[in-house]
Amino acid sequence: MVPLFDLTRQYQLLKAELEPVVLAQLESGGYVLGPIMDELEAQCAQELGVSHTVGVANGTDALQISLRALGLKAGDEIITTPFSFYSAAEVVADLGAVPIFVDIEADTLNIDPRQVEAAITPRTRGLIPVHIFGLPANMDALRAIAKKHDLFIIEDCAQAWGASLNGHAAGSMSEAGTFSFFPTKNLGACGEGGLISTNSAQVAEKCRQLRVHGQSRRYFYDEIGYNSRLHTLQAAILKVKMPHARDWNASRRRHAAHYAQLLEGTPYALPVETPGAYHVYHQYTLRVPQELGREHIMKTLAERGIGHAIYYPHPLHLQPVFDHLGYKPGSLPISETACEEVLSLPIFPELREDEVEQVAAALKAAL
């Protein structure tokens, strides 16, 4: 038996550190924003190497609020990846703008900058690359395109806390970065949470305003906003957890290296790490060539009690909600094939070496 993830292991290790902090916060009576939030935001800004961070209720709101802060309007177009969680495309559409999907790179599974330029129209306002599974997208190429066409970039870093490219943290390489503190993320709260990072004082100010209903000063409203504060109790928890995140990411990388060593020479296509990238393996996702039959491999894993998942089984451009955009099967073939082949294995910091060995043995047995 190897679980896909197990949050109780981390809790047991952190219990002595976490519980007094949570109790002290409860005793304090300070339950909304407050000094602990300011401290967490400063700590996150320092860790990411940006001037400002703004805590919000979740990673989806972080995307929506940063899009608003960067001035997205109804009818604008945002170019993004079809191989990701739904949020980025969802919030673009929710704001009355149009998600434009372009294909991914077969090896990194990240948005392919070569496809981006061809998709730019006079209505394009920005790009949302997702650092998928913790591997930074090709930001140098994306930034060059954005600069040439006067577009903004929001990095969706929900899966990439602590990842970097040539020494620059994910979330520091564009107009804004958005993070999720969903419990299973590399840095996870004990509930929902999110964060926006930016080097622009103006964008940060706008995000702060939008997270409290768009109010400019107490009970004065300039625009429609959101009720989207990061919970103070979660901020207190994250303040304890954040200093551990580098070690946790290092453990994930050790597990990934172990998987790579054990699976070398098999027909599985293993995750890649591009030059200059520090991959934080939010997921360890390999590809099962179609002739091997992913269903058959998953059956063997299930028989041995080994957790596994398909992230993602269906690309965003073919979701019913986007039917009206006119994409058809075959429109973005690399993403579609990836959805047929990907398989994510157990990876979390507290996973044991013998568990990695059990997973690899099951994958080999399935062949």
Ligand SMILES: Cc1ncc(COP(=O)(O)O)c(C=O)c1O
């Ligand atoms: C790539 C990506 N973007 C956005 C989100 C949304 O984050 P949240 O669940 O905190 O709203 C997630 C997480 O689920 C994600 O994986």
